Amino acid sequence: MTPSLNPYDSMTPVTQAAYRARAAANTLAPLPRAQKDDVLAAIADALEVRTAEIIEANAKDIDRAREAGTSEAIIDRLTLTAERVRAIASDVRDVIALPDPVGEVVRGSTLPNGIDLRQVRVPLGVVGIIYEARPNVTVDAAALCLKSGNAVLLRGSSSAYESNTALVRVLRDAVGGAGLPADAIQLVPGESRESVTELMRARGLVDVLIPRGGASLIKNVVENSIVPVIETGTGNCHVYVDKDTDLDMAVDILVNSKAQRPSVCNSAETLLVHADVADAFVPRALDALADAGVTVHADARILAYAERSKATVVEATPDDWETEYLSYDIAAAVVDDLDAAVEHIRLWSSGHTEAIVTTSQQAARRFTQLVDSTTVAVNASTRFTDGGQFGFGAEIGISTQKLHARGPMGLPELTSTKYIVTGDGHTR
Structure with missing residues (x-):
């Protein structure tokens, strides 16, 4: 043959x-x-x-x-x-x-x-x-x-x-x-x-x-x-609410970041709140998240506000800080200051997208300088990290590495x- x-x-x-x-x-x-x-x-x-x-x-x-x-x-x-x-x-x-x-x-x-x-x-x-x-x-x-x-x-x-x-x-x-x-x-x-x-x-x-x-x-x-x-990465994205902030804007950005479409990688998975604004912001945030159907996995300082809220609040475990939920769940913690928020993000973030909500240009500048993720948003939802939203047309993925390509x-x-x-x- x-x-x-x-x-x-x-x-x-x-x-x-x-x-x-x-x-x-x-x-x-x-x-x-x-x-x-x-x-x-x-x-x-x-x-x-x-x-x-x-x-x-x-x-x-x-x-x-x-x-x-x-x-x-x-x-x-x-x-x-x-x-x-x-x-x-x-x-x-x-x-x-x-x-x-x-x-x-x-x-x-x-x-x-x-x-x-x-x-x-x-x-x-x-x-x-x-x-x-x-x-x-x-x-x-x-x-x-x-x-x-x-x-x-x-x-x-x-x-x-x-x-x-x-x-x-x-x-x-x-x-x-x-x-x-x-x-x-x-x-x-x-x-x-x-x-x-x-x-x-x-x-x-x-x-x-x-x-x-x-x-x-x-x-x-x-x-x-x-x-x-x-390498495209998972999206353990954070929203940090600074001590100098517009509370209405902070609530809107938080809810949009988490609940607009929770099954995607640019949805927020962790909320961090400056201690100085916690009394004013956390109760409003919990109620807004409850209205959106979101369960909050809270540290001890957030749990202290749970009884005053209609939200479903459970105690966070160490695993919650690194979890990409892709669901109507969010981890939440109170931090002492901006630097503590940055340290939390450095420890747990997947390097995808982090947002700060602040009226302070100094705080915004420091946050964007210190946070090393593909995208850092100032007074904007994490949901904007997207090739279409950036004007790139469709995207092939969101790279979280640093060689050849990074971001959408x-x-x-x-x-x-x-x-x-x-x-x-x-x-x-």
């Missing part, structure tokens, strides 16, 4: 997908902005036209999640409605409006010897995304990767398998219909952990992995991947750079 000359025959499905993604990335890299934007417009239109198909698939995931006893916070992340699909399509159109980072000159000069030197942005190549029950990430990641000239390998959780399959089918049809390789967008084959492990070991085929999800997922990828990783990651963070050296017969 003549042996097969097709190299794919000896490859696993995951490796085959990575090779196809590499070929697609080579096609995408030199494309002009107009062509990429046309494909994104086709994707946005297809999402709206095929909304019913997407929601039907999503309903199967939701039914299975409820049968498994999945928490309502996770089900909220998983759920797609017609309104949410329209919002996802709108996010894709927002990406169309953004500048194309590819080819941007980061810096350039003519050297003393006459050589022209330019550092320009180029696509990363093949980007792998490993994420949990967030089907909107499927579209966000695909749109940002296409705009920045990258192919994307998507490995969502099994809990969103039907939703992701339907979404990728819609995306691939739109991309192929626009004349580009459909393999620019692929679901990683398989639902087992082995497929994740294989993706993490596809060094040389996959240029970077971005994990989005809970602490255990991120830890697994960071510790076990031999493909370079951009938009199009520029999906590029690397290369140097172009132009001479006129120069030799060294």
Whole structure:
């Protein structure tokens, strides 16, 4: 028997997908902005036209999640409605409006010897995304990767398998219909952990992995991947109410930060209150949190106000200070001063987002100088840490590391750079 000359025959499905993604990335890299934007417009239109198909698939995931006893916070992340699909399509159109980072000159000069030197942005190549029950990430990641000239390998959780399959089918049809390789967008084959492990070991085929999800997922990828990783982090976010503050504003920011959508990483998980304003603020805060359905996990100084409140207040344990609840729960403590608040944040924060509510410019300045998180908000909700809110279009994730990218990651963070050296017969 003549042996097969097709190299794919000896490859696993995951490796085959990575090779196809590499070929697609080579096609995408030199494309002009107009062509990429046309494909994104086709994707946005297809999402709206095929909304019913997407929601039907999503309903199967939701039914299975409820049968498994999945928490309502996770089900909220998983759920797609017609309104949410329209919002996802709108996010894709927002990406169309953004500048194309590819080819941007980061810096350039003519050297003393006459050589022209330019550092320009180029696509990363093949980007792998490993994420949990967030089907909107499927579209966000695909749109940002296409705009920045990258192919994307998507490995969502099994809990969103039907939703992701339907979404990728819609995306691939739109991309192929626009004349580009459909393999620019692929679901990683398989639902087992082995497929994740294989993706993490596809060094040389996959240029970077971005994990989005809970602490255990991120830890697994960071510790076990031999493909370079951009680490996104959990969101143990803090709201600190300073001694000099507008009480009404502080209550509004606290409630919005915690309860506007508690299942996301930029929702607040801990409240810190300066001791000098505790008598005036804590009772109001507890009542407002009660109205929003929030349970407060309180230190002894907050517990002292519980009897005067309609709130559900329980005694905090040491674990509460490091917990990302993603639910209608918040930890709360009274601190002696701003420096004590900063020390608490340094000890327990995941480095995502922290907010100060204050009327003192000096306090705001000191807080922003001392707190080392990706985002520090002054008199604003933690919920603003978001690529869309920052004007980046959809985001690929929120990086809590300090190399390459930090904070909400938009199009520029999906590029690397290369140097172009132009001479006129120069030799060294």
